Amino acid sequence: VGEGPSVGFADRLAALVEERRSQIVLGLDPDPSALWPDAVGEEPARAGALGGAAGTGEPARADEVAALTAAAVERHCRLAIDAAGPHCVAVKPQLACFERLGAPGWAALEATVRAAQQAGLLVIADAKRGDVPVSAKAYAQALVGETPGPYGAVKGLGVDAFTANPLLGRDALEPLIETGAGCFVLVRTSNPGAAEIQDEPHDQPLYERLARMVDELGKSHTTGESGLSNVGAVTGATRPDLLQRLRELMPKAIFLLPGVGAQGGSPEDLAPAFATHPAGGLIAASRSIVGAHAQTGGDPAQAAARAAEELRKAAWR
Amino acid sequence: VGEGPSVGFADRLAALVEERRSQIVLGLDPDPSALWPDAVGEEPARAGALGGAAGTGEPARADEVAALTAAAVERHCRLAIDAAGPHCVAVKPQLACFERLGAPGWAALEATVRAAQQAGLLVIADAKRGDVPVSAKAYAQALVGETPGPYGAVKGLGVDAFTANPLLGRDALEPLIETGAGCFVLVRTSNPGAAEIQDEPHDQPLYERLARMVDELGKSHTTGESGLSNVGAVTGATRPDLLQRLRELMPKAIFLLPGVGAQGGSPEDLAPAFATHPAGGLIAASRSIVGAHAQTGGDPAQAAARAAEELRKAAWR
Numbered sequence: 001v002g003e004g005p006s007v008g009f010a011d012r013l014a015a016l017v018e019e020r021r022s023q024i025v026l027g028l029d030p031d032p033s034a035l036w037p038d039a040v041g042e043e044p045a046r047a048g049a050l051g052g053a054a055g056t057g058e059p060a061r062a063d064e065v066a067a068l069t070a071a072a073v074e075r076h077c078r079l080a081i082d083a084a085g086p087h088c089v090a091v092k093p094q095l096a097c098f099e100r101l102g103a104p105g106w107a108a109l110e111a112t113v114r115a116a117q118q119a120g121l122l123v124i125a126d127a128k129r130g131d132v133p134v135s136a137k138a139y140a141q142a143l144v145g146e147t148p149g150p151y152g153a154v155k156g157l158g159v160d161a162f163t164a165n166p167l168l169g170r171d172a173l174e175p176l177i178e179t180g181a182g183c184f185v186l187v188r189t190s191n192p193g194a195a196e197i198q199d200e201p202h203d204q205p206l207y208e209r210l211a212r213m214v215d216e217l218g219k220s221h222t223t224g225e226s227g228l229s230n231v232g233a234v235t236g237a238t239r240p241d242l243l244q245r246l247r248e249l250m251p252k253a254i255f256l257l258p259g260v261g262a263q264g265g266s267p268e269d270l271a272p273a274f275a276t277h278p279a280g281g282l283i284a285a286s287r288s289i290v291g292a293h294a295q296t297g298g299d300p301a302q303a304a305a306r307a308a309e310e311l312r313k314a315a316w317r
Numbered sequence: 318v319g320e321g322p323s324v325g326f327a328d329r330l331a332a333l334v335e336e337r338r339s340q341i342v343l344g345l346d347p348d349p350s351a352l353w354p355d356a357v358g359e360e361p362a363r364a365g366a367l368g369g370a371a372g373t374g375e376p377a378r379a380d381e382v383a384a385l386t387a388a389a390v391e392r393h394c395r396l397a398i399d400a401a402g403p404h405c406v407a408v409k410p411q412l413a414c415f416e417r418l419g420a421p422g423w424a425a426l427e428a429t430v431r432a433a434q435q436a437g438l439l440v441i442a443d444a445k446r447g448d449v450p451v452s453a454k455a456y457a458q459a460l461v462g463e464t465p466g467p468y469g470a471v472k473g474l475g476v477d478a479f480t481a482n483p484l485l486g487r488d489a490l491e492p493l494i495e496t497g498a499g500c501f502v503l504v505r506t507s508n509p510g511a512a513e514i515q516d517e518p519h520d521q522p523l524y525e526r527l528a529r530m531v532d533e534l535g536k537s538h539t540t541g542e543s544g545l546s547n548v549g550a551v552t553g554a555t556r557p558d559l560l561q562r563l564r565e566l567m568p569k570a571i572f573l574l575p576g577v578g579a580q581g582g583s584p585e586d587l588a589p590a591f592a593t594h595p596a597g598g599l600i601a602a603s604r605s606i607v608g609a610h611a612q613t614g615g616d617p618a619q620a621a622a623r624a625a626e627e628l629r630k631a632a633w634r
């Protein structure tokens with residue numbers, strides 16, 4: 001699509017959305033207990049039979065279990081990217097699902113990021129990070145930058161965008177936004193409990209204050225011809241009644257819309273997100289794609305490809 | 318001090334505070350560019366001279382740089398624990414500083430957690446995690462639980478407590494709290510930008526709403542004779558004028574107080590935190606201990622031990 005590295009996230013995304021006619025983001029929330037069979041293969045039996053390094057029949061050692069599990073998670077993600085990726089514009093790995101496998105899990109995350117990018121997909125790290133400015137800078141280094149040190153610079157994950165938590169305020173978001181990567185700020189999340197904090201009926205609910213802040217922060221990060229900003233917003237698809245108002249408050253923001261499918265949201269209700277630009281909304285789906293075979297039966301890869309394509313068509317008017 | 322694993326975090330902490338007469342938490346925010354010299358040693362020169370695996374004089378490969386840097390960070394943390402740990406009750410590793418070194422960084426974090434626990438210290442992971450319930454459960458597995466899978470269960474970090482972000486509401490905090498570990502919920506953070514979101518003048522500022530939620534969540538996690546709850550609160554030491562009110566709202570919560578020292582807070586102003594119990598407040602300090610030698614000159618370990626002991630005495634009335 002002809003973008004160089006100097007093109008911002010919003011405009012790379014806008015071009016890719018037009019090219020692929022898709023606004024679908026493949027969520028990767030790998031659960032080691034529900035991996036695709038091809039990702040696990042014969043190894044559980046082998047691991048049980050061979051046991052530790054000496055093949056003594058003892059239970060596998062903790063670090064072997066972590067390494068085997070992380071390798072299977074990585075294979076699962078590659079298979080999901082191969083199957084559903086062609087119908088999507090981005091993947092969204094949930095960092096919690098990799099962190100819980102320790103250092104091998106982080107290595108699997110790095111490999112998944114590379115695999116998705118090699119498949120022509122953008123990567124949105126679902127990290128929901130937020131911290132005081134000095135630590136936010138460290139998270140920025142971890143996600144998209146690099147960390148100088150006595151042996152040279154250590155490269156970060158190298159993702160294209162990430163999610164961020166705004167509770168700590170503007171000075172805490174700035175180190176993340178200044179990276180130039182896409183930054184999706186939590187404005188109205190998709191879980192039921194969000195109402196208590198984010199919707200509390202004041203003269204101005206918290207989500208409105210957050211939306212105004214996102215709009216202001218994004219003004220100086222809108223560079224290309226799409227008119228979209230690198231500072232986006234996470235706005236749950238489970239409250240479509242709020243989208244019109246949120247679009248008014250954040251005309252340039254790309255909305256990342258979790259909650260379609262398993263959480264009950266429907267792509268038909270999301271029109272305000274797309275009102276400004278076809279890339280103004282991204283529909284994030286994980287269980288309804290990667291776990292589609294649990295509903296439909298059959299091969300997980302075929303079921304995932306079918307679910308992703310159905311969702312793409314439903315969203316693309 | 319006689320606590321078994323069935324004793325909750327709050328009561329283990331309470332006993333340790335009394336035993337060590339300290340409320341100090343050693344913050345570990347390792348910056349690879351400012352490690353103690355003994356942690357780095359001669360290796361930067363060697364790494365530069367030897368270059369890659371073949372000793373060709375080429376620049377070191379990316380994964381070697383990450384591994385060398387993470388090993389130095391781990392040594393730095395061990396030295397800081399050896400020096401300042403005896404004056405403290407806990408360490409607080411900032412996860413961002415380890416994540417930015419990739420998989421080797423996560424391994425260094427695991428080793429640092431073990432080293433601190435072997436030194437008799439509690440570990441509070443400064444993770445500031447917060448996500449929808451299914452992902453919050455994955456973070457809980459990463460921090461204190463384990464993850465079942467086809468090769469057996471993968472153990473998490475095994476920390477004693479962690480910090481958590483409440484923006485997503487109660488259902489998102491519950492999987493973290495149900496672990497039984499200590500959970501410090503962000504209520505009023507120490508950075509300047511916190512005011513815009515957390516103090517916004519409504520009839521009830523957000524931090525008051527968060528404080529009420531913390532108090533309610535903590536009621537069923539107060540088990541031992543200390544009367545302290547496993548559900549604590551992060552309440553920045555930079556706004557001591559709020560502490561009296563926050564203590565009224567959260568009588569059972571342990572306050573984790575960042576912002577003393579480098580950020581301008583003073584231990585003398587924190588009395589309301591300690592009003593209910595000597596372990597009712599924990600003073601988290603990192604730069605002012607680990608970086609004390611930058612102010613005082615001399616050996617980093619001696620300067621850190623001195624700074625930790627001075628802070629301990631100032632806080633302990």
